[in-house]
Amino acid sequence: MKLFRKQPKTPKFLEWSYQSQHPARTLWRWANCSAMNFVQIVITFILKHSITWITPLVFKMLLDKVVTPDKVSNQKVTIAVILLFIALLANIPLHTLFVSKVSKVARNLERRLRQALVIRFQQLSIPYHDDAESGRLQAKVLRDVEQVHMVVQYVMESGLSIVATLVITSGITLYYRPYMMLIYLAMVPLVMTLRHVFKNRIKEENRAFRQKIEEMNSQVSQMIDMIPVSRAHGIEEPATERVDQKLNQVSHQGQRLDRLNALFGASNTVAFMIGNLILFLISCWFCIQGKLTVGEVVLFEQLFKQILNSVSQAMNLYPQMAKGMESVRSIGEVLECPDLEHNQGKSQVTSVNGRIQYESLGYTYRGALSPALSGVNVDIPAGECVAIVGPSGGGKSTLMQLTIGFRRASEGRILLDGQDMESIDMRAWRRFISVVPQESVLFEGTIRENILFGLDTVDEARFEEIMDAANLREFVDKLPEGLNTRIGESGARLSGGQRQRLAIARALVRDPKVIVLDEPTSALDVMSEKLVQEAIDRMIVNRTTLIVAHRLSTIRNANRVIVLEDGKISEMGSYNELANRPDGAFKRMRELQA
Numbered sequence: 001m002k003l004f005r006k007q008p009k010t011p012k013f014l015e016w017s018y019q020s021q022h023p024a025r026t027l028w029r030w031a032n033c034s035a036m037n038f039v040q041i042v043i044t045f046i047l048k049h050s051i052t053w054i055t056p057l058v059f060k061m062l063l064d065k066v067v068t069p070d071k072v073s074n075q076k077v078t079i080a081v082i083l084l085f086i087a088l089l090a091n092i093p094l095h096t097l098f099v100s101k102v103s104k105v106a107r108n109l110e111r112r113l114r115q116a117l118v119i120r121f122q123q124l125s126i127p128y129h130d131d132a133e134s135g136r137l138q139a140k141v142l143r144d145v146e147q148v149h150m151v152v153q154y155v156m157e158s159g160l161s162i163v164a165t166l167v168i169t170s171g172i173t174l175y176y177r178p179y180m181m182l183i184y185l186a187m188v189p190l191v192m193t194l195r196h197v198f199k200n201r202i203k204e205e206n207r208a209f210r211q212k213i214e215e216m217n218s219q220v221s222q223m224i225d226m227i228p229v230s231r232a233h234g235i236e237e238p239a240t241e242r243v244d245q246k247l248n249q250v251s252h253q254g255q256r257l258d259r260l261n262a263l264f265g266a267s268n269t270v271a272f273m274i275g276n277l278i279l280f281l282i283s284c285w286f287c288i289q290g291k292l293t294v295g296e297v298v299l300f301e302q303l304f305k306q307i308l309n310s311v312s313q314a315m316n317l318y319p320q321m322a323k324g325m326e327s328v329r330s331i332g333e334v335l336e337c338p339d340l341e342h343n344q345g346k347s348q349v350t351s352v353n354g355r356i357q358y359e360s361l362g363y364t365y366r367g368a369l370s371p372a373l374s375g376v377n378v379d380i381p382a383g384e385c386v387a388i389v390g391p392s393g394g395g396k397s398t399l400m401q402l403t404i405g406f407r408r409a410s411e412g413r414i415l416l417d418g419q420d421m422e423s424i425d426m427r428a429w430r431r432f433i434s435v436v437p438q439e440s441v442l443f444e445g446t447i448r449e450n451i452l453f454g455l456d457t458v459d460e461a462r463f464e465e466i467m468d469a470a471n472l473r474e475f476v477d478k479l480p481e482g483l484n485t486r487i488g489e490s491g492a493r494l495s496g497g498q499r500q501r502l503a504i505a506r507a508l509v510r511d512p513k514v515i516v517l518d519e520p521t522s523a524l525d526v527m528s529e530k531l532v533q534e535a536i537d538r539m540i541v542n543r544t545t546l547i548v549a550h551r552l553s554t555i556r557n558a559n560r561v562i563v564l565e566d567g568k569i570s571e572m573g574s575y576n577e578l579a580n581r582p583d584g585a586f587k588r589m590r591e592l593q594a
Contacts, residue, residue: 014594018116020332023325027152031109041101045160051087053168058084058301073489102156110149113331117141120334126406127366128339131363135218142332143213143325146561151324158313165310169303180300183279184307198264202319205257206326212253214330216246261319279304326538340403343425352432352513353417354382354544356403360412362567363398371399373567380560382513385545387555387575389589390564396548400516403546404435427508433514434507436536440499442491447476448483450491451505458509469538471531472507497532504535515540517547552590561586 019026033041058080065072117140121129173180223230223243230239280301286292292300361376373395380386389395401407401415405426414421416429442450451466452458457465475498475535479485491499507515517536533554536547549555561578563571563585570585571578578586 018332018335020329020336021517027109027148027328030112031105031152031221033105036527037101038106041098041105041156042160044094044098044101046164047099048091049161049164051084051091052165052306053172054084054087056078056299056306057172059302060293060295060299062295063298064293067294099157102153105156105305106149106153109152110145110201113145113148114141117145117331117334120337123340124337125339125341133214133218133221134329135216135221136214136470136502138221138330139214139217139336143217144210144330147327148324148331151320151327154320155317155324158317162310162314162317165557168529169306169310173300173303176296176299180283183282184304198260198267198318202260202264202322203326205253205260206319206322207329209250209253209257210323210326210330212246212250214252216243219243219246239536243577264315264319269410276301276305276308313359328572329382343427347419347423349416349427349428349432352429354513355415356380356514356544356546357415357418358394358412359397359415361399361402361409361414362411363402363407364410371567373402373564374411376412376569378562378569380542380544380546383542384559385540385547385557387549387558387561387584388564389549389555389561394564395567396564396593397518398567400518400546400548404430404433406518431510432512434510434512435514435516436500436503436507436518438519440491442487442490442494442499444486446481446484446486447472447479450487451509452503453506455509463509466505466508469508470501470535472501472505474531500532501535504532504539508539512543513543515546517545517549519548519550552586552593562590 008417016031017026032570061072061077061080065077086176121137168183170181173184202553220243223239226239230236280297283292283297283300287294287297291485296526356378357380360379361373362371363373364371376395388399390396398407402409405421408422416424443453476482476485485493487493487502491502494502536554537557545558547555547558555561556575557577560569561573561575562569563578565585573581578584579590581587
């Protein structure tokens with residue numbers, strides 16, 4: 001019976017290095033636009049945009065025909081007008097084709113970046129996710145990738161327009177009157193000065209705005225998660241005010257950025273309008289002197305407008321690119337993060353017996369003054385049920401996370417079926433274990449989909465056995481749609497006991513060799529606890545089981561009990577042995593719960 005989906009092949013583009021310090025080179029590589037495709041895009045653009053260069057030439061010819069009829073033949077005028085109409089009609093299909101090709105490149109880049117982020121989220125270590133705020137990570141997938149997509153599409157469209165216009169209009173100018181190029185070139189120092197003045201400030205303001213957006217996303221995400229708590233305690237207004245402070249900060253920072261971009265854009269516009277006026281006056285003077293025709297005055301005025309618009313477009317493009325490059329750096333914070341769970345090249349696990357050995361095991365959290373675990377030595381044979389108890393902060397959950405491989409030992413080692421955990425591919429090993437946490441992690445979908453999460457299919461007879469073993473029938477059969485009932489986000493339509501039994505069914509359907517139960521009944525009422533405990537008792541038969549428990553009444557059937565205090569094992573033995581040990585920690589805990 002095939003249960004597990006075949007591991008998807010890592011997309012080839014993930015082999016490409018992501019270098020946020022070289023954003024343009026990185027985006028070009030990830031866009032995966034072939035040279036042939038790029039040439040097609042350029043040719044399509046030139047053909048569809050040719051109308052902007054043909055029109056001034058036709059107008060020049062018509063004006064020269066009006067002023068000096070004998071110098072311009074009727075045949076040339078007729079051909080020019082026909083070409084103009086052909087260019088106008090061809091613009092519609094050519095523009096559609098161009099946008100389609102550019103969109104394909106930009107949308108594929110957008111998909112690759114989001115896919116890369118999602119895959120990297122799965123690869124990053126659990127300590128990384130402990131420190132990271134989910135709102136910030138969501139902002140990178142949504143806002144930052146969207147910003148990169150917009151910039152890439154805008155640059156491909158505007159960038160080609162800028163380059164093509166500057167090259168072709170300069171060529172036309174040089175063909176007719178080379179000395180007119182000197183006036184064009186006089187604008188370059190002004191353009192470069194403006195860019196230098198605004199460059200660093202625009203970059204810093206964009207970075208500050210991006211950080212405020214991420215903080216806002218994080219605050220909103222926290223507020224949504226805390227709505228039941230704030231509603232229950234009647235503190236909706238303070239909760240709203242916390243978010244409102246972030247909204248005000250985003251608004252203030254956005255206004256600063258908008259004002260700076262407006263000042264930058266207005267400065268460019270005024271400078272280029274002055275330049276255009278100066279050029280027109282000079283052209284008129286040349287015409288009076290007989291060095292230019294009336295048609296050429298209009299031609300150069302139109303061409304210079306195009307050049308000024310292109311340069312202005314290039315300058316206005318800079319703030320947009322600054323946003324995009326800041327988003328590239330933001331995405332790089334994830335894609336370049338070295339805090340990964342490394343499994344590459346390690347030995348694969350094809351079968352598991354379930355023996356677990358802790359040898360002088362210790363772990364210290366980053367920034368902590370004392371270790372969470374120290375000197376833990378335990379040998380758990382395959383098939384044994386071990387309960388781990390102790391006061392809060394004693395190291396129970398840390399030991400479970402180390403066993404699963406979510407964290408790596410600071411000292412000592414863990415042996416899994418005799419192999420050092422550091423030498424095996426933990427992704428493969430985890431396919432033989434199941435975890436039932438204190439708070440069941442469910443998604444918005446049907447009961448059946450949640451049970452089969454990550455699996456292709458399961459034999460229906462086997463599925464029915466699991467339903468009985470997990471005590472699911474007690475409530476599933478009462479639902480109008482049975483297993484096809486949608487449970488809401490995080491299982492909101494189910495009770496705590498129902499969610500926990502569903503989590504047990506999800507664990508059982510994988511037929512695990514090792515089971516980790518992290519306080520599975522701590523938040524349940526008496527009746528729900530009884531149903532869940534029955535399901536647990538059926539689940540752990542002939543499987544290595546680790547149970548973290550606060551309610552000592554739920555671990556009577558454990559083969560062995562380990563008491564953890566201050567990160568160290570203070571007692572270990574059977575339930576009855578520890579319960580009868582004079583002045584023992586376990587006995588004191590049991591008496592407190594009596």
